[in-house]
Amino acid sequence: MAILASSEIESTSWRKIGIFWVALSILFWGLISLYLGSTYNPTFYQNQISIVVVNFDTGKKLGEAFRQSTLAHIGGNPQQSPLIPSDHLGATGSIQAGWNLPSSDQYLGNPQKVIDSVRNGEVWGAIMINPGATDALNAAAANPGSPYDPKNALTIVYDEGRNPNTVADFVVRPMRTLANEFQATFSQQWIVQLATGNQSAALPNLASKSPAVLSVPASWTEINIANTNPDSAFVTFAGLSIGLLLLIVFTFAAITIIIDITEEFTVDLSGSTMVSLRMRLAFFYTLTMSLFYSLAMAAFKGSFTPGSWFGFWALHFLHLSVHALTFLTAAVIASPAIQAPLFLLVLVVNIIAGFGTPELANPFYIWEFGIPMYHAVSGSRTLLFGGFPFLAKNYGSLIGWMIGFIITYTFFQLRASDNEDGTAPMQRSGTIHELEKSLTGGLRASRQFSFRDDDQKVERRRSTASRASADPNNLDVHNE
Secondary structure, eight states: OHHHHHHHHHHHHHHHHHHHHHHHHHHHHHHHHHHHHHTSOGGGGGGGSEEEEEESSTTSHHHHHHHHHHHHHTTOOOOOBTTBOHHHHTOOSOSOSEEEOOOGGGGTTOHHHHHHHHHTTSOSEEEEEOTTHHHHHHHHHHSTTSOOOGGGSEEEEEOTTTOHHHHIIIIIHHHHHHHHHHHHHHHHHHHHHHHHSTTGGGHHHHHHHOHHHHHOSOOEEEEETTOOOTTHHHIIIIIIIIHHHHHHHHHHHHHHHHHHHHGGGTTTSOHHHHHHHHHHHHHHHHHHHHHHHHHHHHHHHOOOOHHHHHHHHHHHHHHHHHHHHHHHHHHHHSOHHHHHHHHHHHHHHHHHHHHOOGGGSOGGGGGGGGSHHHHHHHHHHHHHHOOSOOHHHHHHHHHHHHHHHHHHHHHHHHHHHTOTTOOOTTSOOHHHHHHHHHHHHHHHHHHHHHHHHHHHHHHHHHHHHHHHHHOTTOHHHHHO
């Protein structure tokens, strides 16, 4: 019977482990697919990255030439221009982005309003043909030796702090490519125009005194609103991505410890007292850990103002508190076998929201805008580098998540405390608990059967010995 019980236990164990393995494999490939789907073919959605080209040199040669060049490269309908070669006008949308060519009147003829639109997150980037660009170039051509800086012709504006990887690949790169293409073709046509015009005789003098007027008649200046320092890439990547993910892992470990420490008091404390105790311990952890994290970021960044540093600390206190409450709630409503997959899901979702750009993802991933990690990273970039000022939305979203999980955790913890059996929230249950129960129960039954069998044998021997001593001549007793 003991051998049969062991065989049953082993069979049950293998069956349950097999089911768990299949479920884990499905979860693994599901999470991998979820992550890879968020990064699949971002160039397909590149037109969601809005970039404006604003001509403040309206009606003048240089401004109109750049406008027509832009239309050619973005697949528009350019018009023939003496400053743009015909083959250049035949380009077919080779520089992809969400290009838009609004009138300068939309910005009241003020370049600062274009810069503000980038800072405020209305657009990702902008190219401006500056006011008076053509007049300055004509004056330099007419007066060889006069001061002329070709970089004053164009201005490229972007905000690296909004998302450094996205800005570098999908904003700065296409804007520079467009400006380079224009620079190369415009300089050739400009020389041709001077050579065939009234200033042809002055070309040698112009070449010797003002070579830039001929070789590079139009260039650009770049404005990076983020005002990043050389360490900004490291701070952004390590601190606001890997650093925050590690904090989530530490938070999961801390909540597990808090649950384990307080579990022994489950029977003695009321449900409301247990809620208060665990939440106070969790908030103490998130308050101190967010403090250490903020101090470390200040040491790396080195340019926090007092107000922005406290804002950074508050932002990450809220962020870590949301995750702490998430794990507390999971501990109440899910068995350990479910908590591990839930933790992996939380981690993958936060990786997607922290590293990715929702505008470059499939519309399915629109939920990225609401994930706590997205708002923590977005708000952090604003406080670290300036620009993209949506702090009210960032704080508001995190506070909303926090209140929601406070209510959810309180409800389920009180409900668990009211159970008749007094089961502690972190008590092992579900598949793993049933497996352990069957294993320990089977072993206990086997031992009891074995001990009972031994006792019966001992009792029988004692009875036989007693009867043999009473009647030494009884052969039946001796045969037993």
